[in-house]
Amino acid sequence: MQVDLREHWRFLTSYLRKPDVVGAIAPSSQALAAALCEPYRRFRGPAKVLEVGAGTGAVTRHLGSLLGEEDELDICEIHTDFADILEHDILNGAGFVRSVAAGRVRLLRSPVQQLRYENRYDFVISGLPLTAFELCDVQDVFGIVRRSLKPGGVFSYFEYVGLRKTSWLLSMGRRRHRIRSVSAYLSRNIRQYQFDRTTVFQNLPPAHARYLRFR
Numbered sequence: 464m465q466v467d468l469r470e471h472w473r474f475l476t477s478y479l480r481k482p483d484v485v486g487a488i489a490p491s492s493q494a495l496a497a498a499l500c501e502p503y504r505r506f507r508g509p510a511k512v513l514e515v516g517a518g519t520g521a522v523t524r525h526l527g528s529l530l531g532e533e534d535e536l537d538i539c540e541i542h543t544d545f546a547d548i549l550e551h552d553i554l555n556g557a558g559f560v561r562s563v564a565a566g567r568v569r570l571l572r573s574p575v576q577q578l579r580y581e582n583r584y585d586f587v588i589s590g591l592p593l594t595a596f597e598l599c600d601v602q603d604v605f606g607i608v609r610r611s612l613k614p615g616g617v618f619s620y621f622e623y624v625g626l627r628k629t630s631w632l633l634s635m636g637r638r639r640h641r642i643r644s645v646s647a648y649l650s651r652n653i654r655q656y657q658f659d660r661t662t663v664f665q666n667l668p669p670a671h672a673r674y675l676r677f678r
């Protein structure tokens with residue numbers, strides 16, 4: 464597993480400042496990024512893709528290697544420092560320059576909750592720390608993702624193996640209640656809409672990449 468220490472340091476310090484927004488102490492590994500993008504990689508034909516919660520660009524970089532001549536990518540990131548890194552370090556790089564200039568790649572510096580698209584994307588790929596969110600925010604995110612996907616479109620996201628259970632066991636009071644209700648909501652969606660799942664052990668910590676189709 465290749466590790467970029469500068470990227471890890473930026474990530475860790477951001478987590479320490481805003482744990483509930485960043486939601487992870489390290490960026491995703493290349494193996495997890497590849498797993499999240501796998502349905503898009505297999506897709507034939509021009510695709511519209513939305514990445515939400517792009518962070519320092521672990522998944523974005525992988526998306527850049529898959530982007531076809533007619534594909535479009537919107538990248539949504541709420542954290543200003545991370546959005547700056549994406550703009551200067553990732554979108555200026557070889558994989559992206561032409562598609563950014565052609566307007567086929569856009570950086571949206573806003574919370575995902577503000578997106579108002581309908582039937583636009585073939586794929587939504589999320590790095591959002593859903594288990595750190597309040598239930599109402601998780602519900603909002605699922606509503607927005609669902610509306611913004613075309614029929615048959617795929618929502619990929621990840622969660623760390625055992626995190627929901629462990630956090631619930633180790634927490635108390637309001638936090639315990641929050642985790643239980645978020646977990647129940649995620650489990651319901653997984654039961655109803657997940658059509659595939661893969662477990663990535665080459666990530667710290669290991670993670671499930673989940674694939675959901677709502678309609």
Ligand SMILES: C[S@@+](CC[C@H](N)C(=O)[O-])C[C@H]1O[C@@H](n2cnc3c(N)ncnc32)[C@H](O)[C@@H]1O
Pocket residue numbers: 484485486487489490491515516517518519520521522539540541542545573574575576589590591592
């Ligand atoms: C766990 S990090 C994942 C980063 C990256 N995708 C990766 O896999 O390494 C979660 C990211 O979601 C972003 N985020 C959190 N809440 C958000 C929101 N409401 N809208 C957009 N991005 C958000 C955080 O700033 C952070 O960059």
